Amino acid sequence: MNNNISPAIIDKAGDLIHRAKNIVLTCHYNPDGDAIGSCLGMQHILKNRGKTVSVIVPNDFPGFLRWMPGAKKIVINKQNPEKAIDLIDHADLLIHLDFNQASRLDTLQEAIKNTKAKSIMIDHHLEPETFTNLMLSDPKASSTGELVFEFSATLWGKKAIDYNAAICLYVAIMTDTGSFQYSCTTDKVHSIVADLLKTGISPNEIYDQVYNQFSENRLKLYGFCLAERMEILPHLHLGIINLSQEDLRKFKNRKGDTEGIVNLPLQIKGIRMAVLVTERESEVKLSFRSKGKIDVSSFARKYFNGGGHYNAAGGNSSESLSSTINTLKKTIIETKISMS
Numbered sequence: 001m002n003n004n005i006s007p008a009i010i011d012k013a014g015d016l017i018h019r020a021k022n023i024v025l026t027c028h029y030n031p032d033g034d035a036i037g038s039c040l041g042m043q044h045i046l047k048n049r050g051k052t053v054s055v056i057v058p059n060d061f062p063g064f065l066r067w068m069p070g071a072k073k074i075v076i077n078k079q080n081p082e083k084a085i086d087l088i089d090h091a092d093l094l095i096h097l098d099f100n101q102a103s104r105l106d107t108l109q110e111a112i113k114n115t116k117a118k119s120i121m122i123d124h125h126l127e128p129e130t131f132t133n134l135m136l137s138d139p140k141a142s143s144t145g146e147l148v149f150e151f152s153a154t155l156w157g158k159k160a161i162d163y164n165a166a167i168c169l170y171v172a173i174m175t176d177t178g179s180f181q182y183s184c185t186t187d188k189v190h191s192i193v194a195d196l197l198k199t200g201i202s203p204n205e206i207y208d209q210v211y212n213q214f215s216e217n218r219l220k221l222y223g224f225c226l227a228e229r230m231e232i233l234p235h236l237h238l239g240i241i242n243l244s245q246e247d248l249r250k251f252k253n254r255k256g257d258t259e260g261i262v263n264l265p266l267q268i269k270g271i272r273m274a275v276l277v278t279e280r281e282s283e284v285k286l287s288f289r290s291k292g293k294i295d296v297s298s299f300a301r302k303y304f305n306g307g308g309h310y311n312a313a314g315g316n317s318s319e320s321l322s323s324t325i326n327t328l329k330k331t332i333i334e335t336k337i338s339m340s
């Protein structure tokens with residue numbers, strides 16, 4: 001399979017799966033397309049191998065992912081903690097997908113604390129933390145969906161990835177590559193996607209289900225961000241968008257509505273780093289995107305208690321919205337990060 005994950009580890013993971021009957025799959029807080037797509041893809045593949053498999057996510061996920069095969073049966077820990085605990089108590093194996101720090105499980109961390117189940121992590125973020133029995137980590141992979149495909153195809157052959165699994169893995173790869181535009185879009189990605197298409201899935205329908213399901217309010221929120229809340233600092237190659245709780249209320253914000261907004265400033269010629277600063281109920285959340293040699297992952301880790309990928313990362317701050325923006329600008333100027 002992958003150059004960066006040794007065959008011995010794949011075999012060991014295959015062995016743990018072979019010996020398990022009840023398997024629980026989890027992903028990170030605020031699940032995105034790769035998190036949900038990888039969990040559901042893996043679920044279909046493992047179910048076809050005779051396993052009893054559940055997906056538990058820490059909190060709710062956006063409506064534009066709810067149409068995916070298996071999504072309606074996902075257990076949301078915040079809404080149904082008893083069910084989550086019960087499934088974890090009966091699990092022989094936990095597979096953690098699309099995150100590499102236990103803290104990203106949020107309240108689910110507590111739920112798995114006393115588990116006797118073995119655990120595997122499959123992920124592509126930088127600087128993994130050791131919190132599982134086995135770690136399949138490849139930061140060069142475009143997405144966890146890519147890793148799930150390669151892992152399953154290596155162990156059980158490409159036929160193990162059926163139509164439903166292919167839909168889910170396609171969503172995972174499409175969303176994490178920005179619809180095949182980011183630099184992580186390799187020849188391998190296209191070759192995996194070709195295999196997925198051979199199962200009969202429809203790329204234009206999947207794209208439509210994920211990206212063209214905006215509410216009127218969501219599209220108006222995009223317009224508002226661009227017209228009223230975007231600050232462009234051309235000399236720093238930087239664009240910052242900020243959103244307050246009041247702004248979000250005004251546009252009747254629903255889960256997932258702010259997704260994609262952070263990318264918008266990068267459409268401007270000369271802008272190489274973009275930040276979305278959002279006032280959440282209990283913290284201020286920061287999303288970072290960059291082009292080329294601007295390492296926003298290290299920046300987010302060092303200054304905003306976060307992490308992620310080289311060109312796409314996130315973090316948070318306990319300061320107010322306005323002081324977070326001030327700290328952010330000061331830090332960007334001092335470190336000259338956007339000038340890299």
Ligand code: 5GP
Pocket residue numbers: 028101262286287288305306307308309312313314315316
């Ligand atoms: P987003 O900006 O879309 O929320 O996240 C971009 C990338 O950074 C994703 O891969 C996500 O998993 C990661 N990320 C977002 N927020 C955090 C965070 O607070 N901590 C860490 N370690 N990673 C984050």
Ligand code: MN
Pocket residue numbers: 034035098124143144176
């Ligand atoms: Mn991912």
